[in-house]
Amino acid sequence: MAKRSIIIDTDPGQDDAIAIALAVASPDELEILGLSIVAGNVPLKRTVDNGLKVLELCGRPDIPVHAGADRPLLEALVTAEHVHGETGLNGVDLPDPAMPVADKHAVDFLIDTIMEHPEKSITICALGPLTNIAVALAREPRIGPRLDQIVLMGGAMAEGGNITPSAEFNIYVDPQAAALVFRSGIPLVVLPLDVTHKAPTTPERIARFAALDNRCGPAYAGLLDFAKRFDEEKYGSVGGPLHDPMTVAWLLRPDIFKGRHVNVEIETSSPLTRGMTVVDWWDVTDRLPNALFIREVDDEAFFDLLVSRFASLP
Template identity: 60%
Template sequence: MTRKIIIDTDPGQDDAVAILLALGSPELDLLAVTAVAGNVPLPLTAVNARKVCELANRRDIAVHAGCDAPLSQPLVTAEHVHGKTGLDGTDLPDPTMPLAEEHGVDAIIRLVREGAPGEITICALGPLTNVATALTRAPDIAARIGGIVLMGGAYFEVGNITPTAEFNIYVDPEAAEIVFSSGIPITVLPLDLTHKALIDRTRLDAIRALGTPVAEAACGWLDFYERFDVKKYGGDGGPLHDPCVIAYLLKPDLFTGREINVEIETEGRFTRGMTVADWWGVTDRKANATFIGGLDADGFFSLLTERIGRL
């Protein structure tokens, strides 16, 4: 049995590696990629998603352009991390596969309605604008979505774009609020988890040793990408955020977490975009998400390397 997924993304080097991990995994049936503005503006994320699909020889994957701005604030991007293209580090040719004509939000709505109830999981790797807009336009799909697995937020690590906010949630906290209040089963891979998935030299060399064009491209991206986090955090490598979402679907036993209540701060002067995660259960608010905190990092990188080697 394969698991049907939609990847909603703003590539981004780590997003690109997450897409490759999904495409290298026969357990997953990738129905579509929906691009959203985030790490870089929408025209670039829509191009980057197609570049990754073509790199993996998967021109059959439908890539849809979605929302080009957050629900209620100007777009904040992260070229300081990902470079001006979002995929700096490896130069790939412009994609020849066409962009799907259907808007990304409409594609999410259609695919969820066409599928059996609970059949489709949404993998959200960027700001939640597309997902929230789909839920707002078509409230009926909330009961049909099997789950949302997302990279975003933090509880102890707190912020990477402000002192209190993680980037994906900060870019569109109003969208995040809609998603977290939707009643859909949500699994969150926060900074606390992804900062345990460090792409150090040994792990990067293992991917490079595969000797394939896909592995070489991925290593070029990761060589560029990790330099920001190594300088910022002083660790042995950069955290590989978004592939954790796909790895969780493939091997949930590599991860540990707990069900907690998560609220999204949309008004705070210093805390806008914060995920207020009740990790210790100090409130009586009902749990609405599974927050993941533990990772078998060696198992994660073994899985990632093996699946990239299939492409």
């Protein structure tokens, strides 16, 4: 597998932290150019701090962290402390970060980095609301054709929503930004709730992280243990879905996923279905496919990948 250069656009909660760590633990396949941070799971100040904390936990304070949008394009910010806790990283007590925030705004970082690198050499892993990416595309449209692809966690089809009956959180928070990205013509890979709900963090799986002989394994076990409690209470499940790491896992092991190229449109105007991803799975419209929409995963292979890579972390 050729090495990919990636930018991780993220609003760090527990599952974002797992995704970042998986990318850090895969240096042979992935070069992380930086984190671009957006408000989402918690407000921007906390998501920035969480990005710094995660990189320090993983032993990579050299990766720059850029603060970005603190609110959606048009909507009031909706956050998810009810899921992730007040800090966004409840479940482990990490020290205040020592590494500084990069001077450049995340949008400027996205534009400059994409324009400075060869065409089709950068992939964006989008783990939160798509505000930073949408603003960057609006400010500098030339970056769109230069991107290799955007691999994003967001949306849902048969699973319904997790913040409203019809909408997944990341898309709901900034539907206008999502609509711009989905209409951009950039190749998209979408990891929706339909696939993330098929890989629950059971106690046995969390125990595999806790048993790792490093500092990251037990720390991430604590994050996973906290994160699952909301979904267990809400759905009556054993464990909870592990959303954002599937974006990085797809880059590393696309063979363990299955999906279909389809058209996906974003509802922006209806108060009842704001943020809904309207997925033309059965090709019943004349709209052209704009995304590879993933719905199946080998969950055992997914967790085997996570644990084996996390064993290499500090």
